[in-house]
Amino acid sequence: MNEVKAFPTLSETQSEAVVIPVEAYVSPEYARAERDKLWRKTWLQAGRLEDIPNVGDYITYDILDDSVLIVRTTPDEVKAYRNVCTHRGRRLVDTPEGMRNARGNARKFVCGFHAWTFDIDGSASGIRHKEDWGVGLCSEVTRLGEVNLDTWAGFLWINLDKDAEPLRDYLEPAASALEPFQLQNMRPRWRCWTKFNCNWKVALEAFNETYHVAGTHPEFNAFGDFTGWGRQQGRHSHIGYDAPKGLEANKAKLRLGAGDPRISTAQMQKYTWEGVNTNTTQTLVDVAQTLPDVLPEGTPAAEVSKYWLDTARKIDADRGVFWPEVDAETAGKSGTAWQIFPNQQIGHAVNNMLCYQARPCGYDPDQCYFEVAVYELYPEGEAPETEWAYADPSDFPHVLKQDFSNMAAVQQGMKMDGYRGNIPNPKSEGAVISLHRNLANYMGTGFPVALEEPK
């Protein structure tokens, strides 16, 4: 196994300029090697606790050849098993055609081949003609194999490596930076999955930097030029914006735009809600629309921001939705989104979160699954029931479609003869560089190399 080395965390250091070889995106050998060196070695976000509230509730999570069955075994305990029958290897729980994963409630799982039956504690409780095997067929042989499982922020995480380090250690410093946002209290408002003709890293990297905004979402330029940063934090990374002048105390996530802050806030919120259907909430959008009427012209940006957020916080509290208190310094330092190695991004805020995840689709480096999950805070007991829905890329909100339009073109472009490799912006695309430094650490190949002046 590779010796995976640690990178420094909680540093504000900017990456040096590098070239990233395209191997990690396009090589079939690399894609094949990821199974053993990456997907079977890392903690993977496999679902949400609220998906399995009752004893017997289960979901599955598939990653290449591996499938994990996650079951609530008692009111306080969740377990993960290898989703394979111990008799002759049939997958135990099938994913229904067209679904992202299986989900249901069961007290027993019955194999579709010879009907071996497993209890939710993993033991094989029903084996026809068991006596035929003799004493060798003990419970250790027949019980479902267990997989590491732990929870954090309301997410279920699995790790196929029996020697995995504890989840919390793995997630640091992201876990501590995100703790104040109490993400475990959020529930999905909508969640869709789709397929792209590109590598899973191309899909993720369309969202882990803000450098593309001016080029991919040109209408956003009307709101001003926002300078983004992306920084490696050990195995993970995060992105954010430089605070606007005079608004250093503003929450990093909420931007007011250029010009009259009352009007630009109203416009940006409307654009975000209609164009992305995330990164804000109905309450914030509604209050933003009132700003030009309730605040006098010339109100300084900091006051507009304060009125807007205080009012929205109060309206939400009155309906039983309580935003956690996160001081400006903590919010600013945490940035707008964390990239959890290897394949999840959590765009966090005090009242909503936007998660992206990408997974390989078989061993073709040109294919991946991509998932978008949008969460919010709800009054107790009022969260909607949602399920993962397949959506064609053309059916997503229009700002996301703009992002999606680059996926296959990037994948194809990188294969061009003589293409030198990717040269991300060291400041605003630092999360891209971080991903490849960490990937190279696990994969033993593909290290970014310093971009040097030609001799």
Ligand code: FES
């Ligand atoms: S493979 Fe499952 S019962 Fe035979």
Ligand SMILES: [Fe+2]
């Ligand atoms: Fe984008």
